[in-house]
Every structure is written in structure tokens, then in C-alpha cells.
Amino acid sequence: MSVLSPDNLSKEDQLKQSLAFQRRLNALFQRIQSAESIYSIVPEIEPELLTILQADRLTIYHRSKDDKEIVSHFQSGPGMREIRVPLTPTSVAGYCALSQRALILHDVYDKLELKKIHEDLTFDSSFDLKSGYRTRSMMVLPIKYGDIMLGVMQVLNRIDGGIFTNEDLERAHDVAGIMGKKFRYELGGTTHPYEQLVKSNKISAEQLQELEQQAAASNQTVSSLLVNEKNIAIAEIGASLEMYYQVPFMPYLPEVEPPAELFKNLNEAYLRNQCWIPIEGDRQNAVILIDDPSDSNRIMEIQSVLGAQNLEFRVSTTEEILKYLGIGLQTAEDPAALDDLMGKLAEEVEETDDAKDALGDEASENEATIIQLVNRLLSDAHACGASDIHIEPGKRQTPSVVRVRVDGVCRKMFDIPATHIRAVVARIKVMSSLDISERRKPQDGKCMLKIKGQVVEMRVATVPTVNGESVVLRILASAGALPIDKLNLSKSTLQRTVDLVVRPHGVFLVVGPTGSGKTTTLHAILGHINTPERKIWTAEDPVEITQPGLQQVQVIPKIGFTFAAALRSFLRADPDVILIGEMRDQETASIGIEASLTGHLVFSTLHTNSAPETITRLLDLGIEPVNFADALLGVLAQRLVRTLCPDCKEEYVPDEEEFSKIAHAYDENIFSELEVKRESVTLAKAVGCEKCGGSGYKGRTGIHELLIASEELRRAIVIGASVEEIKKIAMTEGMRTLFQDGIGKLLKGQIDMQQLRRVVAE
Numbered sequence: 001m002s003v004l005s006p007d008n009l010s011k012e013d014q015l016k017q018s019l020a021f022q023r024r025l026n027a028l029f030q031r032i033q034s035a036e037s038i039y040s041i042v043p044e045i046e047p048e049l050l051t052i053l054q055a056d057r058l059t060i061y062h063r064s065k066d067d068k069e070i071v072s073h074f075q076s077g078p079g080m081r082e083i084r085v086p087l088t089p090t091s092v093a094g095y096c097a098l099s100q101r102a103l104i105l106h107d108v109y110d111k112l113e114l115k116k117i118h119e120d121l122t123f124d125s126s127f128d129l130k131s132g133y134r135t136r137s138m139m140v141l142p143i144k145y146g147d148i149m150l151g152v153m154q155v156l157n158r159i160d161g162g163i164f165t166n167e168d169l170e171r172a173h174d175v176a177g178i179m180g181k182k183f184r185y186e187l188g189g190t191t192h193p194y195e196q197l198v199k200s201n202k203i204s205a206e207q208l209q210e211l212e213q214q215a216a217a218s219n220q221t222v223s224s225l226l227v228n229e230k231n232i233a234i235a236e237i238g239a240s241l242e243m244y245y246q247v248p249f250m251p252y253l254p255e256v257e258p259p260a261e262l263f264k265n266l267n268e269a270y271l272r273n274q275c276w277i278p279i280e281g282d283r284q285n286a287v288i289l290i291d292d293p294s295d296s297n298r299i300m301e302i303q304s305v306l307g308a309q310n311l312e313f314r315v316s317t318t319e320e321i322l323k324y325l326g327i328g329l330q331t332a333e334d335p336a337a338l339d340d341l342m343g344k345l346a347e348e349v350e351e352t353d354d355a356k357d358a359l360g361d362e363a364s365e366n367e368a369t370i371i372q373l374v375n376r377l378l379s380d381a382h383a384c385g386a387s388d389i390h391i392e393p394g395k396r397q398t399p400s401v402v403r404v405r406v407d408g409v410c411r412k413m414f415d416i417p418a419t420h421i422r423a424v425v426a427r428i429k430v431m432s433s434l435d436i437s438e439r440r441k442p443q444d445g446k447c448m449l450k451i452k453g454q455v456v457e458m459r460v461a462t463v464p465t466v467n468g469e470s471v472v473l474r475i476l477a478s479a480g481a482l483p484i485d486k487l488n489l490s491k492s493t494l495q496r497t498v499d500l501v502v503r504p505h506g507v508f509l510v511v512g513p514t515g516s517g518k519t520t521t522l523h524a525i526l527g528h529i530n531t532p533e534r535k536i537w538t539a540e541d542p543v544e545i546t547q548p549g550l551q552q553v554q555v556i557p558k559i560g561f562t563f564a565a566a567l568r569s570f571l572r573a574d575p576d577v578i579l580i581g582e583m584r585d586q587e588t589a590s591i592g593i594e595a596s597l598t599g600h601l602v603f604s605t606l607h608t609n610s611a612p613e614t615i616t617r618l619l620d621l622g623i624e625p626v627n628f629a630d631a632l633l634g635v636l637a638q639r640l641v642r643t644l645c646p647d648c649k650e651e652y653v654p655d656e657e658e659f660s661k662i663a664h665a666y667d668e669n670i671f672s673e674l675e676v677k678r679e680s681v682t683l684a685k686a687v688g689c690e691k692c693g694g695s696g697y698k699g700r701t702g703i704h705e706l707l708i709a710s711e712e713l714r715r716a717i718v719i720g721a722s723v724e725e726i727k728k729i730a731m732t733e734g735m736r737t738l739f740q741d742g743i744g745k746l747l748k749g750q751i752d753m754q755q756l757r758r759v760v761a762e
Helices: 011-034 038-053 092-099 111-117 126-131 166-187 195-199 205-218 222-228 234-245 268-274 296-306 318-325 335-353 368-383 421-431 491-501 518-529 563-571 586-597 611-620 625-631 656-666 711-718 723-732 738-747 753-759
Strands: 055-063 069-075 083-086 103-105 138-145 148-158 276-281 285-290 310-315 386-392 400-406 409-416 443-451 454-465 468-475 506-511 536-540 550-554 577-580 601-606 632-644 650-652 683-685 697-708
Touching: 011 038, 011 166, 038 055, 038 069, 038 166, 055 083, 055 092, 055 138, 055 166, 069 092, 083 092, 092 103, 092 138, 092 148, 092 296, 103 111, 103 166, 111 656, 138 166, 148 166, 195 205, 195 234, 205 222, 205 454, 205 468, 222 234, 222 318, 234 310, 268 276, 268 318, 276 296, 276 318, 285 296, 285 318, 296 310, 296 753, 368 386, 368 409, 368 421, 368 443, 368 454, 368 468, 386 421, 421 443, 421 454, 421 468, 491 506, 491 518, 491 632, 491 697, 506 518, 506 586, 506 611, 506 625, 518 536, 518 577, 518 601, 518 632, 536 563, 563 577, 563 586, 577 586, 586 601, 586 625, 601 611, 611 625, 611 632, 611 697, 611 723, 625 632, 625 711, 632 738, 632 753, 656 738, 697 723, 697 738, 697 753, 711 723, 738 753
Parallel strands: 285 310, 506 601, 506 632, 536 550, 536 577, 577 601
Antiparallel strands: 055 069, 055 148, 069 083, 103 138, 138 148, 276 285, 386 400, 386 468, 400 409, 443 454, 454 468, 632 697, 650 683
16 A cells, blocks of 8 residues: 555545554664664565655665775665665765755666766666666665664655655655664764763763853864863774764874875865875775764765765864875964064063073063064954954963964964964953953953054953963944945845835845854844934844944853843834844744834844754744744845955856756756846856965855745745745745755856855755
8 A cells, every 4th residue: 555645646545545554664763773783673674665655666775884995785686685786976885875855766777867866876787687687767875873874775766656745755764764774873972072971971961061162152162171171082082973973083103204296286284174084095995084074065075076086084183184284384474573573572482481480470461562463463363354253371381372264164363372372362352341350250341442543443352261361252244234235135136125125014034154144134124223213222142333323231150131122122112023033942033022022023042054954943942933923034044155355266167067966956947037148158267366365265255045035935835834844835936945045146256156055055
């Protein structure tokens, strides 16, 4: 009996079949979980599996311990044998394991269909030739637990002779999810990279959580804090990473020299930023050391960059990987001026070295050299377009490091001698009106500096570490709100956004990860609707952009003045428009939705990966679906992508193969809407010059995804539709994904595919 719901069935019958499928799936889950091993139970439940999957045969692979290949001990049909498949884009199962992408192949013998997925992908027909069996349609999908790939399930030939559908793939995902839980148990996998350290009592769960928060606040890695603050051996950290990622751990080994052949055409800065390195092998078989072997986007980029046929992976910490690169840190933006100041510091260090205790005779925050150094540091960071400055203390007499974040990527500026770091930190505290005598608690403040006639405001945060105080300075936007037409929204997205934000009431959300430009976008929108007729209140943390005509409030959670509290107070202040910095909890979200239903236009942000996911995230918080559906106007998801340097980028005409890949990645069925002519298409690639620091990139631009709450989408929200269902409705009604919007900017020569894939998956 088919488990699928034909289109002509009533909703009641479809619901009955859905419930029946769920019962069968639950029964399978119980049998698989209670079995000794997955391979011992699969032969018994194979008929039931094939019925659920509507398939003729299936093969199940698991990841090998050495991560060289995936291995199968079960396949349907006669002639059972062990199958070993390397992680390679040349085979269907190997490509699935490498990319962690689920695929539906309509005809495995259609070479053009395979080439559209990957230029090296082929189907091995040797089994068909030997057995007489004819493979036609195929589903292949990763077996995962969380983000970790543990195996592959390959499903052959739909029993009715047709091709597999997306509904079939959804059911296959359910089955693969059950197998993923069993594989994790059998392989002894953990649910967190450092869970094994907690289990072995090397650190408590509370201490680990504190380190993660500290790492995020101080721009350090958790692994470095585990080593430096908790004295945990790198081998113990590696063992924990190995259990989580199910990939062998490899520390820095001085005797290992990465192969020169694989380093050809690889930029050291690129490897440092991407945190991977080829450690062994050649163009045929390469071993890659990486900090996150579950990052499928990076893995596919590695395969593309190296062009290696077979890849093996080893996991390591960021620090161990950087040792293979020799760190190779960049110099300051103005070497002459900084060299002068650093020379003075060196002379002062020599003087203190003559004293009995060098660290007991530290410099003063009022010394001319210290004042000049801090001013120079802030000035140079602003000049190079940095968004953040990180001053990181070294251990004991080790120099402290100063790094700046430019276009989302950190680079080193210089070192500060251990004898002078306290004076530098104290000088910044004095400028920020902080307590220079308090070194045990975190402090927050602001400072202002006049640079070339322009007043630059910076938010300062100090965090005590075991090596001293770490300081992070966030350079706040000083040019006011950006005009909405300067956000680089596509023509369609801009027009539809403008139409939404002039509505008298409703909720409009801008979503994305930290640092994706959400605040800039919201203030551009507020600037567009900021007229004398509208009363606009904002609650932000922090207030980074100011505009005349807005009543802007800084929330202070530690005294109870939260976003929810600010929102309640705004409703008593007769607003027309409210911006609430973030809907981070159920209380804030509920009040915001109620405010919109009572005649207010409400803007806010959320940390989600896509516009459709935002809806399910808010519903998961406990928001009432009917009210939310009535209130929602739209969701704008965005990312920031590094743009090519306009001074050195090199234009070129893509060949047919590259153009076809771009069209396929966008969706060939709607590619014509971009209105590009094949004969006139030019792309651009990074080169590198003095103005962009040799990187080939300068500045960032946004890519966007706009979901509009139509009547059909509102009905979907009310009935609790899945993310995929919501996305399907939105796409039908004109939404284009972040990746598709990025391709539009790629065809304009603003970005390249490497940077697009760095921030968003297809």
C-alpha cells in the first residue's frame, strides 16, 4: 500500500495517511533503537523500509573511523558484499558524503543531469552490468545527527516506475534521522565538541558555558581558553573533538611539512581566514586539516580550490592549524608612524629591564608615548575601515596583541610589550570614563576621538582574563542613517520593502546573524519613513546610529530596563512607529505583536538564518499563531558579503560551463528574470593591490531575501506549516533566496562566487 497522498485525496484522507505514516515511522524507530546494531535489524525491516520509501532497493553506508571513505555492509538484492566509497565528487554516494547534500536523480544515466550537480559526478554502472539490474531514479541523502555526517542512504527506483518526489525525499529524511540517532549511539558520538571533557570531569558544564561566553566576548577561541585558563592538554581537547566530529584529531607536529604541490596557488591569508590546510597527499588523494569538518560549504570549496579527487579530513583547533602556517600576520597600516612609537616603547622596555623587576616598574597611562600610541592606534584603525579593535593581553611577559576587524575579517596590527599593556588599557579607560582601579569586573563605556576633523565614537568593553584585561572597541557609525536606496537591495526587493514599511500598522522583521547589517538596514528604513507626521521610538542595545526626529533609548538589562520594559513604556508615549532592538524572548515578541494589532508599526530583529525560518522560530517561542499571522507584514533576511576591490578587480567573460553553473545555481526556470544576455555577461575576480591590502576585496555589500505575508502564507502560519512549506509559498509569490540575490550581484561584478558561498549556502 502506498504511503503517499495523491493530489486528488481530501485533506481528511491526507491527514489519515500522514498519521498512519507517523505510526509506522514510530514503530520503526522503536525497533531500530532496541536492536543490537543497525545492520543487524535492517535486513528484518527492509520490506517495511522499502514500502515507506516507495522504493525497490536501498543501500546504507556509515562513515569509517579513519574518515577515508564511507562503508556499506547492507544493500538490497542478491550478491551482498562490502562496498567502500571514498569522499569524492566522482561518485553519487561519495559526493553526498562530501557535500552533505540530499539529491534526487531522475535518471542516473543522464550525464547532463549529473554534470549540473558537479562537473566530475558520474554513475558507476558496473553493478548494473554484472547483475542485469537497471537503476533509474535515485534518492541519496546524508545520515546525520545534528550537523555531523555519519553515513549515507541511497534509495533506488521508485516502485511505480516514476521518479522520486520531494515528498519522497521528506520521508527519506525522516528515516535517515532515525538511523542517524542509532549510528551516533553505535559510534559513541557526543552532542557538543567539548562534551567529552565534561564527561571526564576535566571541566564542568557551567565552566564550559562561561568559557564560551568569554570566547565570544573577547574574540578568542574556546580551545585557547581551555589550554591557557584550564590547563587542559591539547591531546584531551583533540580526543573530545574527535568523538564529536567522528574524524581523527591531528595536533601540530613539527616534523610534518605540508606538501608543496598542494600549496601552489593557495594564498596564506586565505588559508588563515578559512582555517584549513592541506597536510598530506597530492592532487589525487589529499588530507585536509580543518577546525570544523561538518562545514559542508567549506568542504566543497576546498574540493573546488584543490581539485583533488579524494579527500580525507583531520580535525584540529584553530591554534594548531595556524602553527602549520607560521601565523604570517600582517603589518600595520602606517608602518613609519607606528615603528616610531614602537621604537620608543622598546627603548622604555630596555630601561625597565635594568630594574630588578621589570613588571613592577610599568609605564603610566599619562606618559606621552602611551597617549600617542593609543591615539595612533584608534586613528589607524578608523582609517583602514575597521569595525572593531581587539587588545588581547599575553601570558606573563608575552607581548599583548592588537588586532582589528576589517570587512568582517580580523588582522593583526602590532604587539604591545608586557610592560606597557596596563598603561594602554588604563589610557583607554580614562578616555571612556571607566574605573581604572577596577580590574576584576567587566566594564562598558564610550569614548570619542576627533580624527581629521571628524568626531568618531567608540563603544568600549573591558573583560578581565587570567592574563590581564582584554579590551574591545567597537567603532560606531557616525554618518547617520544610510539612504534606503543605498542598501543595494535588488529593484524588486526595494520596491516591495518600501510598499510594506509605509503601512500604518504591522510587524516587519530584519533577520540575520550578528554583524550582518540589520541595524543599518532598520535605520535606513526609519530614515525613509521619518517625517514630522510620525512619532518614532526606538529601544536599542547599543544605540549605534542616531537620527534627528527619533526618540532613541538605550536598554540597560542589568537594572531591569529590558526590551520588553522599554516596549511597555513606549506604548504609553503615543507612538506611531516602534523599533525594538531584538525579539529575543517570548515576552518581547508577544508585546510587539500586540502593539502592532493595536495600530502601531513595529520593527525588530531576530537572529535566524533565513526569512522562512524566522516564522517557525517565533512560533517556537510560544507566540499565538493567529495573532502573529494577522500582525506580520514581512521578513527581510540579509548577510554581508565582501565586495571586490574596485581598484584592482579583473573582469572576464565566463565560459559556457561556468555560465551554466551560475544559471543552474540560480534556477534555470526563472533565470531569465535577471534580464542578462549571455553574450554580454562579464564577471570579475579578485586580484589584490595596495589599497585593499593585497586581499582583492574592499568593503561589504548586502544580499537579501524578502518574505511577504500574503493571505496564503498567513493561512500556513495559522496551521503550523513547516519551514519548507513556508519557503515554497514565498518562492511562488516572488521571494528570492539569499543565494539567488547574491548571484544577481555576482553578475553585476560586485562580488565573486567564493565570497558568496562563504556566507550562504545554495
